[in-house]
Each structure stands twice: as structure tokens, then as C-alpha cells.
Amino acid sequence: MTRAVILDDTLRTRRTVDFGGTPNRARVSPSGRVVSWTVFVSGDSYATSAFSTRTGILDTRTGYLIKSMETIQLYLDGKRHHAPDVNYWGVTFTDDDNRFYATVSTGGRTHLVEGDLKAWKAHTVRANVECPSLSPDGKRIAFKKRVREGAGNPWRLHVLDLATMRETPLAETHSVDDQAAWLGDGTVAYALPRGTDSSDIWSVPADGTGTPRLIARDASSPSWVPPARSDTSPR
Template sequence: MTLPPLSLRARIIALTAATAVLATVAVGYTVAAADGDGRSPESVAAPGLTLDSAPGLYHAARKGNVRSAPYSSSGTGAADGARSRNTGLSCDRFYASGRSAVCIASHPGISQKTKVNVLDRELNTRKTVVVGGIPNRARVSPSGRMVAWTLFVSGDSYASSSFSTRSGILDTRTGYLVKNVETLQLYLEGRRYHAPDVNYWGITFADDDNRFYATVATKGKTYLVEGDITTWKARTLRRNVECPSLSPDGTRIAFKKRVREGAKNPWRLHVLDLGTMRETPVAETRSVDDQAAWLDDSTLAYALPGRAKGTSDIWTVPVDASAAGPRLLLSDASSPSMVVAGG
């Protein structure tokens, strides 16, 4: 499929990657600032540092260095100067939850490759999956069993001028790997649907390690889908939902909604109540091109472009639009995920 129009920055990245020898590459579709520093994504974690010994807000700092910073929902924490700790990992995208973490990093070359490194709570690599494309999104289920990623890829016959996406899922317990979730049996608005331009991205998992949500796009439209790993089926729930992120209590989806056409400021963050299907915009009015992360049941974190070219900052906003507005949490950072001691 041809995805909805990208931002100018993303479009330039995509075209450069598609037409040139990929000696260097941007980290992806969003504002992440990782540009690589020569370290392998398999770099071992700092001695003694684990998800349990260094809980907090994990993020990719400048050059993709993954760090952990203390965070408190009371308003103190990373943005107030708390010292962060370097994990020793270098990733374009990072996410941690439960007993696992995932680090995805691009390996530029004539044939663009990405390494998906699945880590344990000691941040040691348990499994590596090599896939084609440019890193875009990463998620881990609440237990840490299921891992998902989304990449930008080129070469699909139906994507004449824009990148398409490729999403994969790994079951860390059984080792079962799906490199392309487009094999899902899709039911669009109640009917079995087949089309060559179907693309999925932005997977987020429920706490049963079976149900998941994602965006599916076809014929220029985007939909929220609910998928079932056991039956390998997915059904659309709602139109105009991108990059869903399931709340810790499993009742709400944070997502970016297209509110205007074109590439200039097209999205706004919303929260969807899965029980009532009522959506509400959050207090962040800037266009967010990211898969927001839940820091707790009432707070979202996401990346926005920083002041310096090629950088990004992590911001937070309450899901209650009547509460306080956005707050800068970390400068020169992207890929937020909240880790608690003990998983």
C-alpha cells in the first residue's frame, strides 16, 4: 500500500534510502535521533546493570545510547535533573516490559538490514532476528513473552513513491516467529478482506499474550484492528487510528489520529475507550508522529522534534484533557518505556 503522506523529514529519509547506496540511514519514520556510534546493538549491558537494578524510564539518548532515568508520576524525575544510567546498548528503537526488552538497530548497506535483538531482564541477548528494512516501532507484551517490531521497507510493487511497512512478532517462550503479519486473516468491517496493499504497523499487546492491537492500512484508509495470535485472525474496530498503544489496565488505546490532510502537522494524540468506543483528544495539540508509551494509567510519553536539527525530546501529557498540559521530560531522547523492579 501507499501509506498516508509522511512528514517532509521522513519523506526525504525514505527517498534517500530507496535510491542511494545506504551507507548511512536515518533511524526511522519518527523523530528519533539515533545516528549510530559504531557500537554493535549486541553490546553487553554495563556491568551489574539490569532492568531490576535500574528501573525507571528507559529511552534512547543521543546516538541511540539506551539509558535508564528515575521517574516519578508525582512530577519529579528525569526532567528535573535526575541522573540517568547508561545500559551500554545502542539501539534505533528500544522497549522493555516484563521479563524482556527489544533493541532494534539498522545495519546500512546495499541491502538494508535490521537486527532485532531480544534481551532478558539482565539485558543479555537471548535471540537475534535479522530482517530487511529501517527500524520504526518496537513493543513488548506486559509479561515480556511477546515481542513485536515494525520496519519501513521498499520494493513492494504497489508502493510506487512511498515506503510500505513490515511488522513481525516473536513468541519468546516457544520461539515461534512471524516475520510478516500480513498473513493474518483480516475481517474489515465484518467481511473477510483480501488486498495486495494491506500493511500493518504499531503492534501493542494485551496482558494475555494472545490478543493484540495494530494499525492496518488499505486503499488509503487506516483502521484499528484487534488480532488473535492463536486463531491468527484480525478484525477492524474503528477507522483513522494509527500507532495504537494499550493502557496498562487494558481498557484504553492511545493513538495518533489524522486531523488534517497533507504532511504538515497531520496528527493529534487521542485516547479511545474500548468499552464505549468514545475517543478523546489529549491536551497535546502539536502533531505527534510516534507510538506513545503509557508511563502509568494516566500519563503518556512520546517524542517530538527537538530544537536542534535531527534531535528529539520526550514529553509527557495526562490522558485526561482537563488536567495539566504537556511537560518536557527528557531532552535529546526518544523511545520511552517504563520499567518497574521485579517486572
């Protein structure tokens, strides 16, 4: 049994949700209102397409819980899509607490989807996008892209400009099997394994320039908390 624990800003427990599977890919909307998590429900390797996931979404204000988003109406290339192999993971929210991006896998391919919680619909935006992470300005998505077949080092971090749909490969050339996190609008952070039982956090510029920089040893799942603004600070 896995348990998601929702905390307030004083680290007091507000809600717990129990579910089966191995936890992965937790995300919180910019306002803190909506949270999401993904669990693996089989023992298959993450580096292949032969695995199953369940992705849940919780509205912390209303208490409305979706334990699996597989019931969402999916439109693949503009057409309503039904298939038993549909899996979602890696949700990232916009700042309106309604729209989101995620990965969907079906038919042996992965796609970036844009979804609407209120309408409970999602449509594909681009193929070969996994573990999206929306930038704070809402204009770009960092993601891992499959650049070679097979289980050995298949990924490369990219950034997608949502206005132009232009992809930029980042300067990190190691295979990154992680949902990257934005450190502001100009930098992306991610975990890289070190040995068999540890990982470190690295960062790299989001425009494809520069070189990777080690920022934390023995850590994983980076997340950025923006500094609090005073009433007199610029908006």
C-alpha cells in the same frame, strides 16, 4: 540489514533476528513473552500513505517467529478482506500474550484492528487510528489521529475508551508522529522533534486535561517499566 536483539532481564542476548528495512515501533507484551517490531521497506515519507511496512512477532518462550503478519486473516467491517496494499504497524499487546491491537492500512485508509495470535485473525475496530498503545489497565488506547490532510503536521494524540468507543483529544496540540507509551494508567509519553536531528520526550495527562510537560531531553521511543512488586505488596 537490520537486526532485532532480544535481551533477558540481565541484558544478555537470548535471540537475534535479521531482516531488511528501517526499524521502527518495537513493543514487548506486559509479561515480556511476546515482542513485535515494524520496519519500513521503502523510502517513502511516514507522513503519507505511500509506504510499505513489515511487522514481525516473536514468541520468546517457544521461539515461534512470524517475520511478516500480512498473512493474518483480516476482516474489514465484518467481511474477509484481501488486497495487495495491506500493511500493518504499531502492535500493542494485551496481558494474555495472545490478543493485540495494531494499525492496518488498506485502500488509502487506516484502521485499528484487534487480533488473536492463536486464531491468526484480526478484525477492524475503528477507522483513522494509528500507532495504538494499550493502557496498563487494558481499558484505553492512546493513538495518533489524522486531523488534517497533507504532510504538514497532520496528527493529534487521542485516547480511545474501548468500552464506549469515545475519543478524547489530549492537551498536546503539536503534531505527534510517534507510538505513545503509557506511564501508568494516567499519563502518556511521546517524542517530539527538536530541530532536524534530535527529539525530546514529553508527557501529558491521558484524560485530556493539563498541559504537556518535558521529561527528557535528547531522547526518543519512551517505554515504561513498572516497579517490581514484593510478595507482600498489594495485588
